[in-house]
Amino acid sequence: MASSKHLLRFLPFELIEEILIRTPAESLNRFKWTCKQWYDLITDKRFMYNHLDRSPERFLRIDDYQTVQIMDPVTGIHKDSPLPDVFRSPHSFDSMVHCDGLMLCFGGHPIYDRERDIDLAVWNPVTSKIKRIEPLVCYSKSDYFGIGYDNTCRHNYKILRFSGPLSFDDPEQCEIYEFKSDSWRTLDAKFDWYVDPQCKGVSVKGNMYWIADTYVLSFDFTMETFKNVCVCPRTRETKRLGCFSGDRLSLFLQDVQHGDEEVSTEIEVWVTNKVSDGGVSFTKFFNVTSPQLPLLQYHTDMARPGYSIGNHKIIMAWCEGYVKEDDDKWCACITFYQIDQGGIRKQIETGLHGSHYSDPFICSYVYVPSLIPVPD
Numbered sequence: 001m002a003s004s005k006h007l008l009r010f011l012p013f014e015l016i017e018e019i020l021i022r023t024p025a026e027s028l029n030r031f032k033w034t035c036k037q038w039y040d041l042i043t044d045k046r047f048m049y050n051h052l053d054r055s056p057e058r059f060l061r062i063d064d065y066q067t068v069q070i071m072d073p074v075t076g077i078h079k080d081s082p083l084p085d086v087f088r089s090p091h092s093f094d095s096m097v098h099c100d101g102l103m104l105c106f107g108g109h110p111i112y113d114r115e116r117d118i119d120l121a122v123w124n125p126v127t128s129k130i131k132r133i134e135p136l137v138c139y140s141k142s143d144y145f146g147i148g149y150d151n152t153c154r155h156n157y158k159i160l161r162f163s164g165p166l167s168f169d170d171p172e173q174c175e176i177y178e179f180k181s182d183s184w185r186t187l188d189a190k191f192d193w194y195v196d197p198q199c200k201g202v203s204v205k206g207n208m209y210w211i212a213d214t215y216v217l218s219f220d221f222t223m224e225t226f227k228n229v230c231v232c233p234r235t236r237e238t239k240r241l242g243c244f245s246g247d248r249l250s251l252f253l254q255d256v257q258h259g260d261e262e263v264s265t266e267i268e269v270w271v272t273n274k275v276s277d278g279g280v281s282f283t284k285f286f287n288v289t290s291p292q293l294p295l296l297q298y299h300t301d302m303a304r305p306g307y308s309i310g311n312h313k314i315i316m317a318w319c320e321g322y323v324k325e326d327d328d329k330w331c332a333c334i335t336f337y338q339i340d341q342g343g344i345r346k347q348i349e350t351g352l353h354g355s356h357y358s359d360p361f362i363c364s365y366v367y368v369p370s371l372i373p374v375p376d
Contacts, residue, residue, distance in 0.1 A: 013037070016038075017041060017047070020038070020041065020042065020047075020051075021047065021050055021051050021054060022054070024055075024369065025051065025055060025101070025126045025369040025370055025371055026126055026369060028042050028051070028371060029126055029127055029371060042371065043371070045155060048370065048371045048372055049154065049372075051370070051371065052100060052101060052368060052370040052371075052372065053246075055101075055368045055369055055370065056072075056074070056368070057073065057308055057366050057367070057368055058070050058071060058072060058073070058366070058367060058368070058369055059071040059073055059078075059306055059308075059316075059318045059336075059364050059365070059366055059367075060096075060103070060125060060306075060364065060365050060366075060367050061306065061318060061334075061363065061364035061365065062083060062087070062093075063080075063334070063351060066082075066083055067080045067081070067082065067083055068080070068081045068082070068083055068084075068125065069350070069351075070125065070369075071318060071336060071350070073308055073316040073318075073336075073338075076336055076346065076348045078336075078350055084123070084128065084130055086121065086130050086132070087105070087130075093105035093106060093107040093119060093121065094107035094363075095107050095145075095200045095363070096200075096363075096365050097145065097146060097147050097200060097201055097202070097203055097208075098202075098203060098365055098366065098367040098368070099147045099148060099149070099157070099203040099206075100149070100154075100157075100368070100370055100372050101124060101125075101126065101367065101368055101369055101370025101371070101372050102122055102123070102124055102147065102157065102370075102372055102374065103122070103123045103124070103125065103365070103367060104120075104121075104122055104145060104146070104147040104159060105119075105120070105121045105122070105123055106118060106119065106120045106121075106139075106143075106145050107119065118139035118140065118141060118143065119132070119139075120132070120133040120135070120139060120145065120159075121133060122147075122159075122374050123374070124370070124372065124373070124374050125367070125369070126369045126370060126371060127371065127373065127374070129373065129374040130374065131374045131375060131376070133159065133177060135161075135184070136175055136184035136185075136186075139161070140163060142163045143161055143162065143163050144160075144161070144162055144163070144195055144200075144201065144210070145159065145160065145161055145201075146159070146160040146201050146203065146208030146210075146219055147159050147160070147203055147208070148160070148203050148206045148207050148208055148219070148221035149206040149221055150206070150221055150222050151205075151206050151221075151222045152222060154206070155372075156178070156179070156180055157178075157179045158176055158177060158178050158179070158221050159176070159177040159179075160174070160175070160176060160177075160208060160219055160221070161174070161175045161176075161177070161184075162174040162175070162189075173186060174186065174187045174188070174189045175187060176224060179375045180375075182375065187224055189219075189224060189225055189226050190226065191212070191217060191226040191227075191228075193212035193213040193215060193217060193228070194212060194213060195210045195211070195212045195217065196210065196211040196212065196239075198239070198304065199211040199239070199240075199241055200304070201241070202241050202242055202243055202249070203243075204243045204246075204247065204248070204249060204275050205246075205247055205275055205276060206221055206222070207219060207220050207221055207222075207275070208221070209229065209241060209249060209275075210241070211232055211235070211239065211241055212228075214231060214232055215228040215229070215230070215231060215232055216228070216229045216230050216231075216232050216241070216249065216280075217229070218275075229275070229280050230272065230279075230280045230281050230282060231281075231282075232251070232282070233251060233253070233268075233270050233282050233284075235253060236253040236254055236255045236256075236268070237254065237255055237256045238252070238253065238254040238255075238256065238295075238296060238297045238305075239251065239252065239253050239254075240252040240304060240305065240307060242307060242308065242309065242366065243366070244271045244272075244309050245271075245311065247274045247275060247276065248271055248272045248273065248274055248275060249271065249272040249275060249280075249282075250269065250270065250271050250272075250285075250309045251269070251270040251271075251282060252267070252268075252269055252296075252307050252309070252315070253267065253268040253269075253270070254266070254267045254268075254293075254295070254296060254297075256295060264293045264294075264295050265289060265290065265291055265293060266287060266288065266289050266293070267287060267288040267293060267296075267315065267339070268284065268287045269284070269285045269286055269287065269288075269309055269313075269315065270282040270283065270284050270285060271283060271285045271309065285309070285313065286313045286341055287341075288315070288339055288340070288341055288342075288343065290342075290343040290344075292343060292344065293339070293343070293344075294319075294321065294335070294337060294339075294344070294347075295321060296317050296319045296337075297319065304363045305317050305318065305319035305320075305363070305364065306318045306319070306363060306364030306365045306366055307319075307366070308366045312340075313340060313341060314338055314339070314340050314345070315337070315338070315339040315340070316336075316337070316338050316339075317336070317337045317339070318334070318335075318336045318337075318350070318364040319334075319335060319337070319364065320332055320333070320334055320335075321333050321335060323352075331352050331353060332352070332353045333349060333351070333352050334349070334350045334351035334352070334353075335347060335348065335349050335350065336348040336350055
């Protein structure tokens with residue numbers, strides 16, 4: 001019987017392309033070395049973006065600054081790989097923003113608290129390529145960062161750095177980094193609201209979005225301007241802005257009832273229409289009411305939960321909490337949840353660590369694996 005390798009030689013190339021475009025990015029990263037014809041196809045921009053637009057979401061987190069964990073939220077199966085050396089001490093990254101499979105990583109040294117001790121890098125977890133981005137002058141711990149692209153040329157990726165608010169009375173510097181020129185330039189862009197420090201922002205269809213006061217603030221990487229997109233629903237103690245269905249915003253809200261034991265009985269999920277529409281507004285998608293809801297952010301000093309909202313009104317979240325062991329010691333428990341309107345549908349414990357409450361926690365993030373290259 002002929003081997004599958006030999007059979008592929010006789011298939012029409014259009015059929016091979018259709019097979020490969022349905023293949024996970026991690027496998028394609030290996031398969032591109034099969035032959036020159038496959039390499040040319042898999043590294044072609046048209047193919048890469050078509051593949052990216054079909055790829056399903058994954059969750060990513062860094063465990064104890066040692067291991068990269070990537071999870072399929074549908075199956076709950078996660079795989080571990082070593083953390084790249086560039087992410088290890090004395091360099092560390094405690095926040096990330098995703099755009100087209102590229103992770104913009106930023107954060108300070110986990111021990112020192114110097115105001116200007118920030119690292120910035122772009123990382124593709126599939127190809128393992130990392131590029132450290134040097135500052136124009138310096139980075140500050142009060143900085144906000146975002147990543148996106150010019151809608152007239154999708155592969156023209158840019159990074160935004162600012163300290164807010166940027167007003168005419170208080171002209172803080174705003175900067176843009178362009179991958180194609182490998183350089184920063186200053187930008188005269190203004191807005192009048194304080195960005196929520198707990199909101200690290202989300203990149204959707206090439207633009208960045210943050211919660212700022214009672215509004216959702218956006219930055220358009222094509223026009224290189226800020227604007228208030230829409231009014232934000234009344235926020236709760238836990239609030240997270242995310243991407244929904246690839247082209248909309250989602251807002252996760254959870255109240256916490258304080259007492260002898262912190263509990264939650266309600267979660268709200270809001271979504272917008274397409275961000276490319278002329279007027280963007282939030283509509284309540286669904287809510288979950290149950291006496292047994294997990295706290296997806298157990299404490300404000302702990303990691304922000306990574307979450308994704310499914311089209312069938314399902315919340316998928318990967319987060320950290322605390323559990324008490326038999327010896328009355330507290331441990332940090334990493335748990336993946338699927339929650340629908342009836343409450344917890346699935347709960348998978350993916351890690352358990354000795355209590356290290358004072359240490360910085362690494363959040364989990366939703367991203368889409370891709371072959372988009374990190375520029376040299």
